[in-house]
Structures are given as C-alpha cells and as structure tokens.
Amino acid sequence: MTEQTAARDSPAAPDVFGALASPVRRRLLMALRAGPRTASSLCEGMPIARPAVSEHLAVLRAVGLVRAVRRGREQVYHLDPRPLTEAGAWLNVMLAFWNARLGDLSRIEEGER
Amino acid sequence: MTEQTAARDSPAAPDVFGALASPVRRRLLMALRAGPRTASSLCEGMPIARPAVSEHLAVLRAVGLVRAVRRGREQVYHLDPRPLTEAGAWLNVMLAFWNARLGDLSRIEEGER
DNA sequence: CCATTCTGTCGGACTTTTCCGACATATCCG
C-alpha cells in the first residue's frame, strides 16, 4: 500500500559524501566552480549523454550542492558550498584527532606552508 | 595469464571519496579514531556481520585510509589520515573559490526568490 | 600434535546506481 514508485522519484538520494563519490559529479562541481552555467553547457565537456548528466545534476541538487535558476528556456546551475562545509567539518574531526595525537600535522602534509 | 579473476579480488576499488561514501565505513573510521583496534573489536558495534565489515575494511585498506598490523593471531587496524588530507585539499579548492566570491551570495539568494 | 580462535575470502542473492534512447513539458521567436 505504501509502496510508492519512489524508486524512480529519487534515482539517487545519498548524503554529501555519496554525492561526492562519483567522479562525474566532482567534475561537474569543478566546472561549476568557474561560474554559473547552463545544463547543456555542462554536458559539453562530459563523456556521457545528456540524460545521465541531468540525473547527476539532480543528485547534486538533492543534497543541496547546486541550485538551478530558470533563465528563459535555459536553466542556469550554480554552486552552493554549504553542504561542502558540512563534509569539511567531518574531515576536520578526523584530522583534528590526528593533530591532537601527533601534534605535528605538517609532518604528514609536508607542504602545508 | 595475468589477474583475470580480479573481479572478486577487488570487490570495490574506488577513490577516497568513494570509500567515504558509505556510512558504515565512515563509522569504522570514527571508531578507529579513538585508537587501534582489532578486526573483531570493530565488528562489535556494527549493525552488520563480520564478512561485510571485513570487506569494508578491505576497501578502506585499498585507498590507504587504514593499515593493518599482525599481532599474534589478531590483526590490529589503525588509521592513516594522509588520503583524508588529500580529500580535504579537494574540498579546500572548492571552498576557496567560494571565499573569493562571498559577495555573490546575496545576489544568488535574490535570484532564487 | 590437535583443537580453538581470529581473520579473510568465496558463492550467490538482493538492492542500488548508472546510462541511454525516446517521449513529454516548457519557453522562445517569427
């Protein structure tokens, strides 16, 4: 009864790390880093077809990493880094542990300067 | 006759973000944060059986996030944060971009409305 | 030695993700 067809409604609804797990999505974010771009413009540099890029963008939208604004008949995507800072906070917890233990992160990073 | 049966040899060989995508693996890293622990000790707090934990540990080992040292008939796992700093570097690239254009935040918020 | 414990791996079932061609919807321009 409660069996909705939600399997297709959310082709992928992972958390931030799950969204960052795909190299294609990371490349999309990197491309978006230079500035807002339309969906078709994002597809140009990718090794996959448009529907796949559209779904990857939907995943990024679901976790709040990107946002889309309608502009005419185009849809302009832009970056939203807030979930990224959330992921960074998790990383900092781990690295802070390491800092407290060794007290010398530069020894590991070796180029922090 | 090189490694042809490698399909099972590497049940999952993603990059660092791929390894961090699984909540179970993140929890394993968090548990390891308190100090080195044996494999069975890691299984205790987990909601899955030992073979699954073992494969998750294999994934973490493949990307270099953990390392195992034999101690008698036990195997002691300990954390290695270097790949983590690599992931942090990627995040910093994205967040640095955002810091450079903090002034655009209000503009985007307006455009969304 | 031999039984016990610890750990990794295998066979196999199930779920999720990824990708594409095709269709549907929305917007613009003449």
Place this chain on the structure above:
DNA sequence: CGGATATGTCGGAAAAGTCCGACAGAATGG
C-alpha cells in the same frame, strides 16, 4: 499560433555495491 530549442523524466538493461552463511588458512596454547 506553430516550429524550434532546452530540459527533465520514463522504460529498461547493464554494471556495481552490499550483505550473509560457509569455508580456508594462520597462529596460539595446552
């Protein structure tokens, strides 16, 4: 209005990931 463009979504097939019970190899200790 009607054709063209941009974008999302659907059906479905292929691939990957996840999990478990059962087995195999190493190390310990009596």
